[in-house]
Amino acid sequence: MNKRIILGVSGSIAAYKSPDIVRRLQDLGAEVRVILTGGGREFVSERSLQTVSKNKVHDNLWDSEAELSMGHIELAKWADVVIIAPASANTIAKLCHGKADDLLSTVILATSASVMVAPSMNQQMYASLAMKDNLELLQKRGVRIIDPGFGEQACGDVGEGRLAEPSEIARQASELFQNNALGGKRVLITIGGTVEAIDPVRFLSNHSSGKMGMALAYASIQAGAETTLVIGSISVDVEKRAKTIFVTSANEMHEAVMANIHDQDLFISCAAVADYRPTKVSPNKIKKDSDKQTIELVANKDILSDVCQLKDKPICIGFAAETENYINNANQKLKNKQCDAIILNDVSNSAIGFKSDDNEVYFIARDGTDKINKNSKQIVAEKIIKKITKEFF
Numbered sequence: 001m002n003k004r005i006i007l008g009v010s011g012s013i014a015a016y017k018s019p020d021i022v023r024r025l026q027d028l029g030a031e032v033r034v035i036l037t038g039g040g041r042e043f044v045s046e047r048s049l050q051t052v053s054k055n056k057v058h059d060n061l062w063d064s065e066a067e068l069s070m071g072h073i074e075l076a077k078w079a080d081v082v083i084i085a086p087a088s089a090n091t092i093a094k095l096c097h098g099k100a101d102d103l104l105s106t107v108i109l110a111t112s113a114s115v116m117v118a119p120s121m122n123q124q125m126y127a128s129l130a131m132k133d134n135l136e137l138l139q140k141r142g143v144r145i146i147d148p149g150f151g152e153q154a155c156g157d158v159g160e161g162r163l164a165e166p167s168e169i170a171r172q173a174s175e176l177f178q179n180n181a182l183g184g185k186r187v188l189i190t191i192g193g194t195v196e197a198i199d200p201v202r203f204l205s206n207h208s209s210g211k212m213g214m215a216l217a218y219a220s221i222q223a224g225a226e227t228t229l230v231i232g233s234i235s236v237d238v239e240k241r242a243k244t245i246f247v248t249s250a251n252e253m254h255e256a257v258m259a260n261i262h263d264q265d266l267f268i269s270c271a272a273v274a275d276y277r278p279t280k281v282s283p284n285k286i287k288k289d290s291d292k293q294t295i296e297l298v299a300n301k302d303i304l305s306d307v308c309q310l311k312d313k314p315i316c317i318g319f320a321a322e323t324e325n326y327i328n329n330a331n332q333k334l335k336n337k338q339c340d341a342i343i344l345n346d347v348s349n350s351a352i353g354f355k356s357d358d359n360e361v362y363f364i365a366r367d368g369t370d371k372i373n374k375n376s377k378q379i380v381a382e383k384i385i386k387k388i389t390k391e392f393f
């Protein structure tokens with residue numbers, strides 16, 4: 001399936017979030033065109049949506065500039081998916097009745113694309129029997145409903161009816177774009193930083209957020225792989241469709257990987273694993289009783305090397321976060337660890353790498369190096385998984 005998405009924005013106060021939804025959908029690699037209803041126009045500007053979507057915003061059924069004045073048919077045929085977010089009570093009711101009195105409702109009738117609806121309204125409106133019946137009817141017709149959240153609303157009420165988060169809308173949309181490039185394969189990915197205790201309150205760790213690893217997890221699942229994650233310290237949401245094992249230290253991560261590696265086809269070592277840990281962990285909080293303190297460190301086991309040494313090793317991909325001389329260092333790592341490829345990123349550049357939403361990497365295999373240009377971590381992850389699939393499976 002291509003990734004051509006129409007985002008219908010209707011008259012809910014949450015329409016101001018629609019530019020963010022456009023960006024999240026673009027992060028999936030989608031081209032997005034926006035249809036704005038009359039109600040939607042009251043809450044978000046056409047200019048913002050045109051700027052983020054990089055496309056003209058469509059709002060007029062009677063657009064004489066559209067091909068043969070049939071803009072609704074053109075749009076209906078163009079789309080792979082139509083998402084209405086936010087979907088007002090009025091627009092939902094119109095869909096139920098098959099009305100076609102504006103561009104969005106007419107496109108919905110004319111399209112064979114998948115349709116998703118993200119309701120957004122006051123909690124009492126959402127709880128009404130009419131709304132319940134309407135959503136049930138749409139669901140029966142194959143429309144996918146993106147459930148609203150619970151919480152404080154713009155009107156001051158507290159309850160169910162808040163528009164689902166833009167990231168959740170994009171996540172549900174992306175499930176429609178699954179492919180089977182890694183169908184039947186098993187993938188194990190390590191994610192996040194490790195935490196090495198010094199005493200009961202202090203530790204050594206690093207800046208890893210887990211964003212890149214979780215983006216890879218997502219891409220692996222989208223490619224149809226049965227995906228297991230060994231997760232250290234992270235500050236991102238966990239991919240719910242994966243099997244997850246949570247660990248703290250490098251030793252625990254090593255143990256969890258070794259216990260789960262045997263039937264894997266692909267191992268991606270994305271975690272930022274501490275090379276060293278304190279030789280001794282103080283059982284009590286270390287007191288501030290001198291001007292100097294020395295912490296002696298001992299090397300941790302090397303997870304990637306140990307997996308690469310296994311007799312029936314899976315395809316092994318390592319990550320190298322370097323700050324200098326990086327291509328040489330990464331090539332050295334590829335040789336020393338005997339893995340199949342190294343993904344290198346320059347973490348000295350704060351616009352990419354740790355904590356950033358973007359990344360730019362080099363994919364270094366034995367037969368050559370390819371650059372994956374700067375993009376969102378999700379797109380970079382998708383490209384990495386595609387490259388791995390092409391090279392090794």
Ligand SMILES: Cc1cc2nc3c(=O)[nH]c(=O)nc-3n(C[C@H](O)[C@H](O)[C@H](O)COP(=O)(O)O)c2cc1C
Nearest residue numbers: 010011012013037038039040088089090091120121
């Ligand atoms: C200030 C204000 C906020 C509104 N918020 C919502 C809302 O969050 N959800 C909703 O379904 N309707 C809301 N409405 C009502 C819709 O905007 C109205 O039903 C409109 O006709 C919807 O048009 P559309 O479905 O063509 O976009 C609101 C109206 C006003 C005046």
